[in-house]
Each structure stands twice: as C-alpha cells, then as structure tokens.
Amino acid sequence: MCENCGDLTHIVDANGMSRRGLVLGGATLMAGAALVAVSGEANAQSRSTTVAAAAIRPFPVRAWGNDSATSPITVRQIMRRAIGPNDVHLDVLYCGICHSDIHQNRDDTPSQRTTFPVVTGHEIIGRVRAIGSAVTKFKVGDIGGVGAMVDSCGTCKQCLAGREMNCEKGATFTYNTPDKISGGMTSGGYSEGIVVAEHFVLRISPGVNLAATAPLLCAGITTFSPMQHWELEAGQRVGVIGLGGLGHVAVKLAASRGADVTIFTTSPGKVADAQRLGAREAVLWSDTVAMKRLAGQFDLLISTVPQPYPMQPFIDVLGLDGTLVNVGVIDGLQDINGLSLIFSRKSVAGSVIGGIPETQALLDYCALRNITADIELVRTNQIDEAMNRMLNKNVRYRFVIDMAAA
Amino acid sequence: MCENCGDLTHIVDANGMSRRGLVLGGATLMAGAALVAVSGEANAQSRSTTVAAAAIRPFPVRAWGNDSATSPITVRQIMRRAIGPNDVHLDVLYCGICHSDIHQNRDDTPSQRTTFPVVTGHEIIGRVRAIGSAVTKFKVGDIGGVGAMVDSCGTCKQCLAGREMNCEKGATFTYNTPDKISGGMTSGGYSEGIVVAEHFVLRISPGVNLAATAPLLCAGITTFSPMQHWELEAGQRVGVIGLGGLGHVAVKLAASRGADVTIFTTSPGKVADAQRLGAREAVLWSDTVAMKRLAGQFDLLISTVPQPYPMQPFIDVLGLDGTLVNVGVIDGLQDINGLSLIFSRKSVAGSVIGGIPETQALLDYCALRNITADIELVRTNQIDEAMNRMLNKNVRYRFVIDMAAA
Numbered sequence: 001m002c003e004n005c006g007d008l009t010h011i012v013d014a015n016g017m018s019r020r021g022l023v024l025g026g027a028t029l030m031a032g033a034a035l036v037a038v039s040g041e042a043n044a045q046s047r048s049t050t051v052a053a054a055a056i057r058p059f060p061v062r063a064w065g066n067d068s069a070t071s072p073i074t075v076r077q078i079m080r081r082a083i084g085p086n087d088v089h090l091d092v093l094y095c096g097i098c099h100s101d102i103h104q105n106r107d108d109t110p111s112q113r114t115t116f117p118v119v120t121g122h123e124i125i126g127r128v129r130a131i132g133s134a135v136t137k138f139k140v141g142d143i144g145g146v147g148a149m150v151d152s153c154g155t156c157k158q159c160l161a162g163r164e165m166n167c168e169k170g171a172t173f174t175y176n177t178p179d180k181i182s183g184g185m186t187s188g189g190y191s192e193g194i195v196v197a198e199h200f201v202l203r204i205s206p207g208v209n210l211a212a213t214a215p216l217l218c219a220g221i222t223t224f225s226p227m228q229h230w231e232l233e234a235g236q237r238v239g240v241i242g243l244g245g246l247g248h249v250a251v252k253l254a255a256s257r258g259a260d261v262t263i264f265t266t267s268p269g270k271v272a273d274a275q276r277l278g279a280r281e282a283v284l285w286s287d288t289v290a291m292k293r294l295a296g297q298f299d300l301l302i303s304t305v306p307q308p309y310p311m312q313p314f315i316d317v318l319g320l321d322g323t324l325v326n327v328g329v330i331d332g333l334q335d336i337n338g339l340s341l342i343f344s345r346k347s348v349a350g351s352v353i354g355g356i357p358e359t360q361a362l363l364d365y366c367a368l369r370n371i372t373a374d375i376e377l378v379r380t381n382q383i384d385e386a387m388n389r390m391l392n393k394n395v396r397y398r399f400v401i402d403m404a405a406a
Numbered sequence: 407m408c409e410n411c412g413d414l415t416h417i418v419d420a421n422g423m424s425r426r427g428l429v430l431g432g433a434t435l436m437a438g439a440a441l442v443a444v445s446g447e448a449n450a451q452s453r454s455t456t457v458a459a460a461a462i463r464p465f466p467v468r469a470w471g472n473d474s475a476t477s478p479i480t481v482r483q484i485m486r487r488a489i490g491p492n493d494v495h496l497d498v499l500y501c502g503i504c505h506s507d508i509h510q511n512r513d514d515t516p517s518q519r520t521t522f523p524v525v526t527g528h529e530i531i532g533r534v535r536a537i538g539s540a541v542t543k544f545k546v547g548d549i550g551g552v553g554a555m556v557d558s559c560g561t562c563k564q565c566l567a568g569r570e571m572n573c574e575k576g577a578t579f580t581y582n583t584p585d586k587i588s589g590g591m592t593s594g595g596y597s598e599g600i601v602v603a604e605h606f607v608l609r610i611s612p613g614v615n616l617a618a619t620a621p622l623l624c625a626g627i628t629t630f631s632p633m634q635h636w637e638l639e640a641g642q643r644v645g646v647i648g649l650g651g652l653g654h655v656a657v658k659l660a661a662s663r664g665a666d667v668t669i670f671t672t673s674p675g676k677v678a679d680a681q682r683l684g685a686r687e688a689v690l691w692s693d694t695v696a697m698k699r700l701a702g703q704f705d706l707l708i709s710t711v712p713q714p715y716p717m718q719p720f721i722d723v724l725g726l727d728g729t730l731v732n733v734g735v736i737d738g739l740q741d742i743n744g745l746s747l748i749f750s751r752k753s754v755a756g757s758v759i760g761g762i763p764e765t766q767a768l769l770d771y772c773a774l775r776n777i778t779a780d781i782e783l784v785r786t787n788q789i790d791e792a793m794n795r796m797l798n799k800n801v802r803y804r805f806v807i808d809m810a811a812a
Contacts, residue, residue: 111745158726166726166750229751308744320564320572323753329744336742338714338735339517341756344572345635347729348754350747 054083054130058182063191064380064401065119069107073190073383078119080195081182085134088201090126090144095189096215096373097399098123098245099306099328100148102387104176109330114176121189121401122148122174123217125210135198143210145202145363146194147217148353150174150186154199162357164200190383192403202360205367212372215245215398216363218353219373223250223302224362225354226325227257234258236299241314243270243282244390245373246304246327248397251277252371254302262294264314267393291317296344304328310335315346323347375400460489460536464588469597470786470807471525475513479596479789484525486601487588491540494607496532496550501595502621502779503805504529504651505712505734506554508793510582515736520582527595527807528554528580529623531616541604549616551608551769552600553623554759556580556592560605568763570606596789598809608766611773618778621651621804622769624759625779629656629708630768631760632731633663636706640664643704647720648711648734649676649688650796651779654803656708657683658777668700670720673799697723702750710734716741721752729753781806 063078083089101120103109124146128138138144151172152164165171172180175188188194204213223246232238236259240250243265254261255278263274263282274282283290294317301314301324312335314324326333326348336348354362366372374397378386386399469484489495507526509515530552534544544550557578558570571577578586581594594600610619629652638644642665646656649671660667661684669680669688680688689696700723707720707730718741720730732739732754742754760768772778780803784792792805 109745111743163726320569326744326747330748331744333739333742333744333747336739336754337517338732338737338739338756339515341732341739341754342736342758343756345755345757347756348742348747349751350744350749350753351751352748 054089054132055080057082061191061193063119063187064383065117065187065190066105067117069105069114069116073105073387075380076117076119078187078191079182080193083130083132083195084181084197085132086198087132087195088128088135088138088144088198089130089193089195090124090146090201091129091193092124092126092189092191092403093143094125094211094214094403095121095191095401096123096218096245096375097121097378097383097386097390097401098215098218099390100218101175101188101190102390103306103330105387111330112176115185118176118185119187119190120175121191122146123214123219123400124174124189124194125204125214125217126189126194129193132198137198137203138201143204145204145213145217146174146189146196146200147202147221147359148174150196150200151180162355164355165353190380190401199356202356202363205364208367209372211377211400211402212375213363213366214400215249215373215375216366216371217359219246219249219398220253220366221354221359221362222246222327222352223304224253224365225358226300226302226327226349226351227253228354228358229351230300230323230325230349232257232259232300235260237262237297237319239264239298239301239314239317240279241301241303241324242305242328243267243273243397244304244306244393244395245398247302248273248277249371249373250302250304251279253366255279256365256369256371262298270396273396285313296320298322301325302327306330308332308334311348312337312340315340315348318344318346320344321346323349325349325351327351373398373400377402377405379405460495460538461486463488467597467599469525469593470789471523471593471596472511473523475511475520475522479511479793481786482523482525484593484597485588486599489536489538489601490587490603491538492604493538493601494534494541494544494550494604495536495599495601496530496552496607497535497599498530498532498595498597498809499549500529500531500617500620500809501527501597501807502529502624502651502781503527503784503789503792503796503807504621504624505796506624507581507594507596508796509712509736511793517736518582521591524582524591525593525596526581527597528552529620529625529806530580530595530600531610531620531623532595532600535599538604543604543609544607549610551610551619551623552580552595552602552606553608553627553765554580556602556606557586568761570761571759596786596807605762608762608769611770614773614776615778617783617806617808618781619769619772620806621655621779621781622772622777623765625652625655625804626659626772627760627765627768628652628733628758629710630659630771631764632706632708632733632755632757633659633665634760634764635757636729636731636755638663638665638706641666642706643668643725645670645704645707645720645723646685647707647709647730649673649679649803650710650712650799650801651804652710652733653708654679654683655777655779656710657685659772660708661685662771662775662777668704676802679802691719702726704728707731708733712736714738714740717754718743718746721746721754724750724752726750727752729755731755731757733757779804779806783808783811785811 107114152167153169156168158166261279271282306328513520558573559575562574564572667685677688712734
C-alpha cells in the first residue's frame with residue numbers, strides 16, 4: 001500500500017519504488033524482497049475471494065477508540081505497521097468486549113493507567129489478508145485469532161516455556177502497552193485490521209462459530225488456564241464466582257471436564273441459566289443458608305468478578321487445600337481471614353490468561369467439543385452502550401463487535 | 407492414685423477398692439485390669455529412677471494458667487484424666503511458650519475466644535510416668551513430646567491420611583478445646599503432668615537437647631510442613647518473614663535443605679544473627695532499596711509474624727508461581743493487590759502445624775541434623791514476664807519453661 005495515497009493496491013517495494021499492485025480473487029501480486037504474499041486458497045470458512053498485497057509501509061485502518069476516560073468511543077484512523085517477515089495481517093471480523101477493555105477505555109485502574117487515545121479489544125478473530133515471507137502457520141484467507149498479547153522476546157526462559165505473558169523482558173499486550181516494534185502504544189482489535197507476529201496468532205479450527213469463538217481468546221483462556229494449573233479433575237467441586245463473560249465460559253469449560261460446578265451470582269435473573277450452562281446449581285451470594293450449607297465443599301473457586309468484594313464467604317466454602325483463583329479483581333483484595341486459610345491450608349491465588357501453546361490447546365479443545373461463548377453481536381457504534389450494559393450486568397453473556405456490520 | 411487424697415501411690419483398682427501402691431525405682435505396682443505399668447528401663451536420657459503407678463481415676467496436677475485475659479498466670483491445681491488403655495502419662499519436663507499461648511491467655515483473638523480458666527502450652531517434652539495396657543510405642547521412663555493436638559477420631563479420611571489436625575469430626579487441640587474424653591476444656595503443657603493418647607505422643611530421639619527440642623513440636627512443624635507441601639528444594643530462594651520463635655527455626659530448617667534463605671525482620675538487632683542461623687542475609691522491612699532489589703526473586707515466603715501487616719511489599723518479592731505461606735496472622739490479611747497475584751500467578755496461602763507422621767518425621771530429621779531452637783529457659787513464675795518480653799520482641803528466640811525448676 002502506498003503510504004501517500006493509502007491505497008492498499010498501490011505497493012511500495014523494498015527500494016521505495018511504487019507500482020500498482022494487482023489484486024485478484026485468490027491471487028496476490030507481492031512487492032518487496034522480504035515480503036511474500038501467498039495465494040489465498042480460501043478454506044471452507046473464507047467468505048472472501050479477494051486478497052490484498054502485504055504492505056511494506058505502515059498503513060492506516062479504521063478503528064474505534066476514545067480520547068479520554070469520559071469521551072465516547074468513536075471511529076478514527078490508526079496506523080498499522082508494515083508487515084514484517086514473520087507478521088500476519090488480519091482483517092478483523094469479530095472482537096469481543098472484555099471488562100478489561102472498559103478498565104482501559106475508562107481509565108479506572110490506578111495500577112494500569114491508560115495512554116489516550118486508546119483502541120482496546122483483545123478477543124480478535126480475523127481473516128488473513130497478507131503474510132510476511134517467513135510465515136508458515138497461515139496462508140492468505142485463513143482464519144486467525146489474537147488474544148491479549150502480541151509480542152514477547154521469544155528467547156527468555158518463560159517465552160521458551162510457552163508462558164509469553166511472563167516474558168522476562170516484558171510481554172507486549174494487545175493494547176495500551178508500549179509497542180517495541182512500532183513505537184507508541186499498541187492498539188487492539190476494535191479495528192478493521194491488525195498486524196501481529198505469526199507466533200501470537202492462533203489457529204482457528206474449521207467449522208467453528210467465529211463470532212462465538214472470539215471470547216475464548218481472553219475469557220476462555222483466562223478461566224481454562226487455572227483449571228489446567230490447579231488440575232481440575234472430573235468429580236471435583238468447582239465454584240464459579242460471577243456469571244458474566246468469563247464466568248459463563250468457565251462453567252462450560254469446567255462442566256466439560258466432568259467437574260461438579262456451582263455458580264455464585266448476584267443476579268437472580270441468571271439462576272435459571274445454571275443447568276443449561278452445565279452447572280449443578282446457581283447460588284445467590286445473598287443466600288446465607290446456601291452458603292452455610294456449602295461450607296468446606298469446594299476444591300477450586302474461579303473468581304471472575306472484576307470489582308473488589310468480600311472474599312471470606314467464598315473462602316469458607318473452600319475445602320481442605322482448596323484454592324480461590326482470582327482472575328478478575330485488579331485492586332486490593334477484601335476480607336480474607338488469615339486463620340481460615342491456615343486451618344485448612346487454603347490459598348488465594350491469581351492467574352492471567354495463558355501462554356500461546358495453552359491458548360491454542362484451549363481453542364482446539366473447544367472446537368472439538370463445540371464450546372463457545374453465549375454472545376450478543378453489536379455494531380461498532382454500539383460499543384459504549386454495550387459497555388454500559390455490561391456494567392449493569394445486562395448481557396447474556398458476552399458482547400462481540402461484528403466488524404463487517406460496521 | 408486416690409482421687410480423694412490425691413496421693414499418686416494410693417491406687418484405686420477396677421473394683422473401686424483402694425490400697426497403697428508400691429513405688430519403687432525402676433518398678434511399678436499396677437492396679438486395674440485395663441492398666442499395665444511397664445517396668446521403667448530408664449534410657450540414657452532418663453534422669454528419674456522413680457516411676458509411679460498408672461492412675462485409674464482422674465488425678466490432680468499443678469499447672470500454670472490464668473482466670474481472665476487480664477489476670478496473671480499463677481499456679482493452680484487441675485485434674486488429669488485416668489489413664490486409659492491407649493494413654494501415656496507424661497511428667498512434663500519442658501514446655502515452650504508459643505505466641506498462640508499469648509493469644510489464648512490474653513484472649514485477644516475474636517475467632518478463638520478463650521474459656522477461662524485456661525492452661526496453655528503445646529510444645530511439651532516429658533518423661534513417661536505410666537502407660538495404659540495397650541500402649542506399645544513407649545515404656546515408662548521414655549521421653550515423649552506433645553504438640554498442638556491431643557485427640558482426633560482416628561477413622562476419617564484425614565486421620566487415616568495422617569492429617570489429624572483436619573479430622574473431619576474435629577481435632578482436639580492441646581488447650582482451650584472441648585475435651586471429648588473428659589469433658590470441659592483441654593489444658594496444656596504449663597503443667598507438671600499430662601495424659602495424652604499414645605498416637606499423639608511423639609518419639610524423641612536419644613541424645614537430643616530436650617529443652618531446645620520442645621519448640622519443634624509447634625514452631626518446628628509449623629514451618630517444616632509448608633516446606634514439605636510446597637516442595638522447597640535446594641537452591642530455591644525462600645524468605646522468612648519475622649525472626650521470632652517460628653522464624654528462627656524456619657531459617658534453620660530451610661538452610662538445612664540447601665535453600666537460599668533471606669530473613670525479613672523489623673529488628674535491626676537481629677540482622678547480625680542471619681549468617682549464624684544459616685541465612686544469606688537479613689533485610690529490614692524498612693529497607694525499601696533492598697526490597698526493590700529483591701523484587702520477583704523468591705519461590706516461597708514463610709510468614710511467621712503473628713500480627714496483621716501490609717503484605718504487598720512481600721508479594722512483590724515473590725517470583726512467578728511464588729507462594730507466601732502465612733502461618734502467623736489469624737486476623738484479616740492486609741494489603742494484597744489482586745493484579746500482582748494475577749500477573750505472576752502468585753498465591754497467598756495458610757498452613758497449620760502438621761499431622762503426627764509429619765511431626766515425627768520433623769523430629770527425626772532434626773535429631774539427625776542436630777537442629778534445635780535457640781532458647782532461653784524460664785521458671786514457671788516467669789511466664790508472664792516472658793510473654794511480655796515476646797511482645798516486645800525481646801527473646802532470642804524461644805522461651806522454654808523448665809518445669810523441674812518450678
């Protein structure tokens with residue numbers, strides 16, 4: 001694409017010479033020695049027969065973000081980097097709206113200040129528009145997913161162990177993080193296009209519901225990873241605290257492992273969904289009789305609530321050696337009694353997304369079992385409204401932006 | 407012993423008939439079909455050549471306790487139960503003063519109210535005075551130890567797994583716990599004698615320093631157990647928060663495993679002890695430069711401080727998958743940031759003493775390696791003074807009551 005005119009078919013080669021590219025159905029004419037565009041053999045999922053050339057200069061895309069914590073989310077133009085040898089350029093099809101997005105768009109987290117303007121979104125499903133010369137995992141037309149991170153050093157102990165989010169040199173998260181490649185801050189998936197290193201683009205199995213798979217990239221892996229790490233087994237009792245975007249996926253994932261799942265919710269209106277999602281029951285936090293009945297019963301609790309709340313009633317339902325894994329609260333934890341942890345060797349832990357290998361494993365696991373999120377599609381001009389509804393707990397259970405409907 | 411006259415040599419037999427027992431050096435005249443007193447073959451450690459008959463009725467012993475949270479600890483008479491078939495009657499030689507004793511004597515813990523009068527003490531070393539007919543682990547004259555518990559159901563899953571403190575029917579702790587055998591509340595080791603079921607009496611290896619071994623029964627096992635459970639290995643970095651009775655034993659135990667130990671203390675006067683105890687260094691909590699230098703370095707922290715304190719600075723020195731194990735704070739935990747746990751999958755856990763098999767393993771481990779507590783002996787009339795000095799952090803590092811000096 002020409003950086004002067006913005007035309008994606010106007011290619012600038014490695015020597016700075018420009019020419020008009022040919023964009024043909026299923027075929028791409030590439031320019032630039034380091035860049036190879038592979039013929040797009042559209043797979044069964046591909047709805048596009050047109051594949052563009054890989055850009056060798058930064059190029060603009062439309063995106064949806066805001067300029068301050070109190071300003072609305074509006075369309076704007078942001079730049080994506082030139083496609084390097086290992087990069088994949090995705091046309092974003094769907095992007096889930098995660099509560100973390102709200103934290104950043106509204107800059108409500110003292111420990112994670114927002115650099116405005118910001119474009120959030122890290123539950124991204126897209127179609128490969130172009131690839132760099134060294135890319136082997138994708139071809140043009142494939143479907144790829146991007147979660148909460150887009151870069152890491154790739155050489156440290158953690159990266160080599162597939163825990164890129166704990167990269168010793170600092171992982172680059174999908175938005176509001178200093179971008180070591182392009183400078184500035186990263187911009188997320190509320191965008192019509194994104195360029196991401198191949199390693200951080202997940203394969204999406206053919207045949208899955210793409211929109212409903214998008215939330216697995218964050219909500220899914222965030223709740224799957226603790227089940228793996230704390231080795232949730234069939235027959236064990238697991239509680240899911242908070243039945244929102246993360247919580248409802250956690251219930252499905254835990255149930256799929258044969259665990260005995262209980263939902264803890266503050267919303268009477270959600271109780272009826274328990275069995276459909278795979279839980280034994282849903283218990284209201286306010287139901288002190290039920291909470292007492294459940295004392296000491298649980299092996300694992302996954303707390304998906306994004307705001308601080310008194311945790312002791314839940315620690316009380318943990319059994320011996322039980323663990324409450326908080327994946328939601330990013331502020332101070334409230335109401336944890338030392339003695340109650342001591343007597344039954346209980347733990348309160350945290351867990352963050354998962355590495356790329358684990359995320360791929362989750363996506364493959366879900367594709368095999370037809371596990372997806374329960375979603376409501378919204379358009380790009382409905383993002384603020386969707387966020388407000390999330391804050392009012394008025395979503396069953398994840399909003400996903402349909403970029404094609406923008 | 408006659409329950410009317412209190413004379414240990416005045417034996418009441420199974421038929422309620424009383425007669426004068428013969429108490430001879432190395433030999434015991436027994437009464438009661440269910441009771442057998444074994445000849446006391448005094449071992450190398452036994453300083454006594456006089457062994458009394460096993461009592462078949464409750465009998466009085468002198469003990470040191472108090473009548474209210476504000477009253478001093480004074481001598482009094484309490485009753486010990488008749489010696490059942492599985493019971494061991496110990497003459498208490500030494501009893502450590504644990505911070506838990508202060509909590510109970512001064513009734514300062516809302517979640518664990520004290521029933522007064524109370525006699526505390528659960529780091530007990532004694533000489534076997536008499537045994538029940540079914541006792542096989544001890545003979546009269548042997549040395550035995552008693553820690554923080556004296557009874558459990560013996561048949562539940564936890565008891566069978568050697569985790570008697572988590573007995574599903576409720577373990578009986580050594581003091582201030584409803585006594586399922588005798589009624590009333592249990593009375594601890596600040597006493598000249600105690601009757602405990604054989605299973606809860608630990609073997610003490612010949613040749614050890616008995617007074618300095620007493621604290622291992624609580625301080626030792628409380629810090630050893632988390633090292634076992636969280637699998638502290640040679641070369642790992644472990645921090646011990648608080649250098650008191652538990653802390654200094656924790657340092658010795660961790661160092662004995664080849665771990666790289668750092669002490670976190672509030673007492674500048676204790677820094678010099680670090681290397682002698684086996685630590686790499688001692689860091690003052692107030693040393694923000696050192697705390698920053700240590701960020702992300704530790705695999706395991708064992709927090710022995712008995713009062714709530716802000717935990718976040720310590721969570722910050724934990725590395726990936728690190729765990730802070732609190733064995734001291736029994737009130738609300740303070741200052742734990744959710745995000746800091748999330749990003750590096752850190753945990754805050756609790757741990758309580760250890761089961762009888764693990765406690766025996768600890769005692770054997772320490773005997774082999776000559777690990778004991780650093781102690782200061784006190785007399786029974788110095789208990790209050792010792793407790794006040796503990797609260798003022800003026801002890802290096804454990805007070806032990808010398809009952810023979812009473």
